[in-house]
Amino acid sequence: MEFVSMDLLNALVHTLDHVSKELQKVYGVRDELVKLRNIVSSIQGVLKDAQESEETRNSVKQQLNELREVAYLANDILDDVTTEQQRQQLIKFAAVRNFLDDVNPKRFFFKQDVYxxxxWIKTELDEIVKKCPLSTLTSHNGSQRTHISETTSLSPPCVLGREREKQEIKELLVPLSGQSDSTASVISICGMPGVGKTTLAQQLFDxxxxKKHFELRLWVYVSNDFDLMxxxxxxxxSIDRFKCDLASLNNLQQEIRKKVSGRRxxxxxxxxxxxxxEWERLKNCLYSADEGSKILVTTKNEQVAAFMAANSPPVLYRxxxxxxxxxxxxxxxxxLSRNPSASFTLDFYRSHAVNRCGGLPMAAKALxxxxxxxxxRNKWGAILTSQSWEFSGADSTSITEHLSLSYQYLPYYLKPCFSYLSIIPK
Structure with a gap:
């Protein structure tokens, strides 16, 4: 009879102990997943409260970013588990699968990996809490915060201070009684981003x-890609009010000539x-139209405005x-729409707020x-004097700082949606 060495027995006992612990992990995964979902809910609550407070966001920004990373990793795990469950449901012989579920090596290692x-996530969360307790990340008066409905108004956008500009451009589009029509066929509204070019064009269009002067009114958003087709x-x-399926450039040109022929x-x-x-090709399709037809262009680039007015008297409205x-x-x-009595608080910061908006309607509306x-109202001062937004007026790209103000105060659950949509081309 062969004797088993003590070293081998010790190694076997150690291995069985390790396997026993690993099996406990596997069988405990379901409970751990419940805990994980609770962790995710807690983190989301913390982020929701913290994003309401300017002071909190600036003082513990690093901890908030780390919390977001933990939340993303936790959601990845939950997604993996959901995917695995769906995959298992597609496997045939369900009875056999259920019987052999935990002895399947792939299934075993998957559960161990999840555990x-x-x-690891719980360890990371403990480290974050050691550096900055969760209580300091939440709003101190969160339970007393008044809920404000954030519905979108269906009324037309508020437009102020553009009456003179509107009238001047309108006289170029529609001649006054007794006056001859303007010889300019292309009129360009030029200005930096956020100054209100599109809004002014919409006012004129509507x-x-x-409406009475032009038989046809067409609106096309162009952007950087002048895609002629x-x-x-x-x-x-815009003319027919239904989808156009023409795929040939020649057919499109002929159709437009026919649509605008003899019409203003x-x-x-x-x-x-x-x-x-491609601009010349587009203009060539429009010569059959009635006299007095107009093209109104909005652009931030004066060179574009001059180019599009070539071969006709250029009219550039800055x-x-x-x-x-x-x-x-x-x-x-x-x-002040919901709180007119707050005008005194707002008046105190009047000069400061107006100067930082730089005369841009988009910035003023966002603020x-x-x-x-x-x-x-006690937090209005912190918002109005925040260093997270300011406009110098020299660089047109600085408008993104005003847009970031709107993004910064989006509800926490909308920020990932906005970030995802930003990768989609215009």
Missing amino acids: DRIQ DETV RIMRCMIE YLLVLDDVGQESR LEGLAMEDCWSLICQPA GQRLAREAD
Whole structure:
């Protein structure tokens, strides 16, 4: 009879002990998943409370970012488990699968991996809490916070301070009684991003006098890519009110010539980003239209405006920033809509807020809407003096700082949606 060495027995006992612990992990995965879901819910609650407070966000920004990373990793685990469950449901011979479920090596190692990842997340969370307790990440008056409805108004956008500009451009589009029609066929509204070019064009497009003067009114959003076929389809769809399926450039050109022939049109090309040789092809389709037809262009680039007005008297209308009084009104309208008595608090920061908006309607509206969502007037000062937004007026790309103000105060559950949509081309 062969004797088993003590070393071998010790190794066997150690191995069995290790296997026993690993099996406990596997059988305990379900309980760990329940704990993980609770962790995710708690983190989301913390992030929701913390994002309401400017002071909290600045003081513990690193901890909040780490919490978000933990939440993402936790959601990855839950997604993996859900996917594995769905995969198992597709496997035939369910009875055999259930019987052999935990002795299947792949299934065993999957559960072990899930368990280990959950433990790692719990360790990471403990480290974050040691550096900064969760209680300091939440709003101190979160339980008393007043809920503000964030519904979108269906009324037309508020436009202030553009009456003179609207009238001047309108006279170029529609001649006054007794005057001859303007010889300019292309009129460009030029200005930096956020100054209100598209809004002004919309006002003109929807003006009752303009509607009566032009038999056809067409609106096309262009952007940086001057896609001639897409633009032509949009024009045809604006006239016919149903989808255009024409796939040939020649057919599109013929169709547009036929649609505009003998008719006076107003074509708005919104946000034209760059020069394109395709512009001449588009113009060639429009010569059959009635005299007095107009093309209204909005662009931030004066070179684009000059290029599109070539071979015709160029009319470039430079749109400047709003007057301080109008800019202030745009801030006050949403901010005081639910709380008119807060005007005294707002007046204290008037000069500071208006100067930082730089005369941009988009910035003023974003600031006013942010204040409207904050029920606690004591926090308005922190918002109005925040270093997270300021406009110098010299660089047109700085408008992104105003857009970031709107993003910064989005509800926590909408921020990932917004970030995801940002990767989709215009």
